[in-house]
Amino acid sequence: MVNKNLNQQQLEALCGVLGHTNDGFTKKELSSLLIKSNIVLVDDGSFNNGYVYKTGLNKKEWLYNCLVNEINMSHSMEKVYAFLEIALDPVSFTDDSKREKYRCILEKTNKVLLLVGLTVTPEGKLQEVVAAKTLDEVDRRVNSLQKQLYNRAIHREVQKYCIADYLRKDYYDAVFEAAKGLAERVRDITGLKTDGGKLFDTAFSTNDPYLFFNSMQTDSERSEFIGLKELLASIFHLVRNKAAHTPKINWKIEEAKALDVLTLISFAHKYLDECHKMPNK
Template identity: 65%
Template sequence: MVSKTVSEQHLKAICDVLADTNKGLTKSEIRNLLNQCKVELVDDGYSNNGYIYTVGLSKSNWLYNCFVKNINSKQSFENVYLFIEKSIDPVSYTSEKKRDKYDFLFEELNKVLLLSGLSVTKEGKLTLAVKAKTLDEVDRRVNSLKKHLYNRAIHQEVTKYCIKDYLRKDYYDAVFEAAKGLAERVRIISGLTTDGGVLFQKAFSKNDPYIFFNGLSTANEISEFVGLKELLEAIFHLVRNPAAHTPKVNWKVDETKALDILTIISFAHKYLDVCHRIPTKW
């Protein structure tokens, strides 16, 4: 067990993660873990005599008060760190329905802990770490989203346009910028200056193309050529146009959908890697 201390501000941030209203531990889970770690449960301010009902402290503030009392009593963070380890023990999250909670706690805890010079491993063990100094550094070291992009072999032309938005979980802007980057790539290759469907139809015209990646001499080659054009058009119809004309708050894009969209855009870029401008168009 590490013996490092953390500041009050960092301890409060740790409690905010552990007791997050939507994805954190429930109050009963917190109570059970506190008992296991021999941390005394302080009064949470809740009362109900049948006539008067008092809400009491939030889960986060209650947990923080429990931790502070234990630290002051023991003059040690040992029980608090034991609580963190038990809260992220993989054995508690083996069922599929609990994986989202585990992912949330693992990622968000590490974001706070790295700023204190600590980290928690996938095995649920707290260890010393090189202290992060900025939020950008935290994102680079912790954020699992970038790993997802890497695992899917997302094209660098996609990440160039959207990685900052993606890492801060702004999936709307991430897919929107990636789609716009696709059109920009076609403009660079073709020399054309238009956008959207007009751009793709002219660049990949069967009769007077500006771009080629095969000889267009067989039915299969023509089909593949037209298929790429239609893929580009479909991406714009499904992603770029709705994002451009729908208020951001109304166009919902979660992580899974964003990854799927970025994977499709990446696939199109890999085709564009082998595309060239028709020599007569120079």
């Protein structure tokens, strides 16, 4: 549960993003999202009786009034934050034509929220993070993260497990969770319940494997199959086991090293994309 509050300036900036003339939501979309969040739609001041037409508040000002009215009535940010999660739920942007709009709104929203100590994850969930202190830090943590993950083609499974920790600048947990995700992926493919070395030895047994991604008919194919098992085991020895047995305060990892490790884990996931469960298992 999020316990932080937004002040007037922060709320206005957020409404400026969501109600932006070109890049934000339309008035109709905002109305639908507010209704889904059980937030009252306040009068925008527009008037039209067929003879006289009066322009009301713009989208940003009207949205701000709706949210402030809710806060004043409930003395809580609960519905405002629910509105934010509903608005940025990725399920509403699955169409390819909507993807760029979603990325734009999410990035700009997070630039505002990071200064408060909040972020909306790629899953559309609001989380508390370490607050950014400067605009340069905001740009580095939002733009740089997305750009570096994109440039390195980081696998979606890695992003799923680590992006919230990364935004908190908690690189220890980011690489730890991403490494655990490899074992979970192998368990999902094979149905096995074990962990670590035992899991990989069983899944990639050359005599009785639980999965396959090539026919293992040639020395090269067998070598590649064993190589993937050894890569997974090496990552666990390098990251998972070390993190599991070392106090967090004693295991230092900077951003550049974290990205290198995440890239390695991503490479392993791309191999696992090609793996299938053996038919007889």
